[in-house]
Amino acid sequence: MQHFLESIQVAVMTISVAPPITTEPPAFDLEPQAHVIRSDAEAIEVAKALAAEFAVEAAQRDRDRRLPAAELDRFSKSGLWGITIPGTYGGAGVSWVTLTEVIKLISAADPSIGQIPQNHLAALDAIRVTASEEQKRLWFARVLQGYRLGNAFSEARSKHVGAFETTLTPEGDGYRINGEKFYATGALFAHYIHVGAVNPEGKVHLAIVPRWAAGLAIIDNWSSFGQRTTASGNVRIDNVRVEAEGVIPAYLGGEKPTTNGSVSQIIQAAVDAGIARGAIDETIHFVRNHVRPWIDSGQEHGYDDVFTIAQIGDLKIKLHAAEALLERAGRAIDAAFDDTTEEGATAAAVAVAEAKVLTTEIAILATNKLHELGGTRSTLGQYNLDRHWRNARTHTLHDPVRWKFFHVGNHALNGVKPPRHAWS
Known part of the structure; x- marks a missing residue:
């Protein structure tokens, strides 16, 4: 203790x-x-x-x-x-x-x-x-x-x-x-x-x-x-x-259809996806090299624990889903980039909002799971692994995803276009 x-x-x-x-x-x-x-x-x-x-x-x-x-x-x-x-x-x-x-x-x-x-x-x-x-x-x-x-x-x-x-x-x-x-x-x-x-x-x-x-x-x-x-x-x-x-x-940039807001937001989403990717890589390395098996697992190594293996799989799947939406959003911006119409600007904004939700969620989940799967020793100052969670928690506050859910839903349900500004 x-x-x-x-x-x-x-x-x-x-x-x-x-x-x-x-x-x-x-x-x-x-x-x-x-x-x-x-x-x-x-x-x-x-x-x-x-x-x-x-x-x-x-x-x-x-x-x-x-x-x-x-x-x-x-x-x-x-x-x-x-x-x-x-x-x-x-x-x-x-x-x-x-x-x-x-x-x-x-x-x-x-x-x-x-x-x-x-x-x-x-x-x-x-x-x-x-x-x-x-x-x-x-x-x-x-x-x-x-x-x-x-x-x-x-x-x-x-x-x-x-x-x-x-x-x-x-x-x-x-x-x-x-x-x-x-x-x-x-x-x-x-x-x-x-x-x-x-x-x-x-x-x-x-x-x-x-x-x-x-x-x-x-x-x-x-x-x-x-x-x-x-x-x-x-x-x-x-x-x-x-x-x-x-x-x-x-x-x-806000008075006519442009991709200005989508460009600003997709970069933020990419940072969060990177945080998640780095945290998952760090988790795998730490589990492979430092984690003991749990007493009830009956395994010789921490990386043989079936629940840990399943959690790593879950993280990878959710990361790949977020990255897929991020790529889709990038293609939506590319499609609207040179000759932006109302439809193109809206499609890009909605696609980026969807990506922003999943990149936020996987960044926070992955950085939290790093410590759950790494155990108490993952909190030691010598590793400074808490920086991943601190970075994810701080950066994902940049543009609240609760409003991304709203704008995506409002567009799907009521045909309302997302607002035009750097935070949407």
């Missing part, structure tokens, strides 16, 4: 340690030169190689809250952060099935690293759909060179997640922005920050500014017990100057 209590104490200490609050950015390459990926197959191979590398110290990074600045440099320089850029602008224009597989691979290795490009990729899609041709050429070229976009979108004090109090005010040939943001995943590591702000007419724009713009403060005060190294803290915006080239009319 004493040994059990000590192990639980270690786990609790691991969960509750908060990071120091800092505005000092981690060191990263300020003048990147990225590789340009040319095909879907190349993107998958590059992601597999990086995932194997990122997995090696994932547990240690989580334990120490060590920000993955060097890993992100390798990630973006690999070319993977530019693979959704259309071929007409120099990118690979990979399918969304490929993009979700890339995110799954990286997230299975380290879901904090897998989550960080989400807002970057969502911003690229907003640029694709709503920006001018000059803006597309400018920002796509910068991303293909290796520059990263960081998020400053959600606000902690507004009425709800889609309400914005950050203002975008015209000034001469440019603009000024003022406000405060939270959940700013990726901002601390970014070269440019895309800020969600409303103009005097109340229309939401993305205002893209350099990371070191005067009046911009990015604060690493992320204290969540999960996704610890995403640095998803605050951004303070005090009269920051924005040039016209950086002001993107993102609101247009």
